[in-house]
Amino acid sequence: xxxxxxxxxxxxCKSGTSVKIxxxxxxxxxxTMFWYRQFPKQSLMLMATxxxxxxxxxxxxxxxxxxxxxHASLTLSTLTxxxxxxxxxxxxxxxxxxxxxxTDQPQHFGDGTRLSIL
Amino acid sequence: xxxxxQMEGPVTLSEEAFLTINCTYTATGYPSLxxxxxxxxxxxxxxxxxxxxxxxxxxxxxEATYRKETTSFHLEKGSVQVSDSAxxxxxxxxxxxxxxxxxxxxxxxxxx
Numbered sequence: 001x002x003x004x005x006x007x008x009x010x011x012x013c014k015s016g017t018s019v020k021i022x023x024x025x026x027x028x029x030x031x032t033m034f035w036y037r038q039f040p041k042q043s044l045m046l047m048a049t050x051x052x053x054x055x056x057x058x059x060x061x062x063x064x065x066x067x068x069x070x071h072a073s074l075t076l077s078t079l080t081x082x083x084x085x086x087x088x089x090x091x092x093x094x095x096x097x098x099x100x101x102x103t104d105q106p107q108h109f110g111d112g113t114r115l116s117i118l
Numbered sequence: 119x120x121x122x123x124q125m126e127g128p129v130t131l132s133e134e135a136f137l138t139i140n141c142t143y144t145a146t147g148y149p150s151l152x153x154x155x156x157x158x159x160x161x162x163x164x165x166x167x168x169x170x171x172x173x174x175x176x177x178x179x180x181e182a183t184y185r186k187e188t189t190s191f192h193l194e195k196g197s198v199q200v201s202d203s204a205x206x207x208x209x210x211x212x213x214x215x216x217x218x219x220x221x222x223x224x225x226x227x228x229x230x
Contacts, residue, residue: 044162093162
């Protein structure tokens with residue numbers, strides 16, 4: 001079935017570093033992908049909707065310049081956390097709409113990326 | 119706007135106990151309802167779903183019934199196992215674009 005791959009699964013880096021997270025749809029094309037952030041013991045917060053070939057749509061309160069999203073192809077979206085600081089440490093999850101909607105789940109999720117900023 | 123309310127956790131049960139996790143929703147139109155499960159350190163997996171009123175979703179011994187009259191989709195399991203320990207999210211989609219609205223999640227801890 002359709003699968004979404006997210007990489008890396010875990011990253012630890014120094015404060016001030018920029019970190020890129022990749023989200024790939026493996027056997028289907030995704031013109032839209034979603035990026036979520038999950039704080040410890042809390043729910044998923046939708047950060048932005050990534051749109052292939054155009055600008056991402058950010059949710060209210062999410063800093064566009066801090067969380068750069070690029071959706072350059074139909075199978076790849078990237079989230080770059082720029083100049084990361086300890087407060088950016090979190091679990092980031094991407095998802096892509098299921099191309100066979102109506103018969104299955106609405107989105108396929110990646111396994112998430114745990115980002116730790118020292 | 120759309121919203122999902124879940125009971126707060128954590129929920130701690132002994133193995134073989136009965137589980138109920140409450141979920142209620144507010145949505146325009148006729149949403150589809152889902153339960154997702156997140157095991158430690160992993161992403162989300164769809165557990166079950168229901169797309170219209172009175173539908174019952176079921177999987178791995180878990181069940182939930184779409185109750186339009188009470189706007190609820192409570193998750194139940196007759197006999198939990200240690201391996202069921204995870205965080206459970208109730209969610210809905212309404213309208214377009216498969217956009218999911220999640221509840222806050224309920225952590226379940228099952229002990230021997």
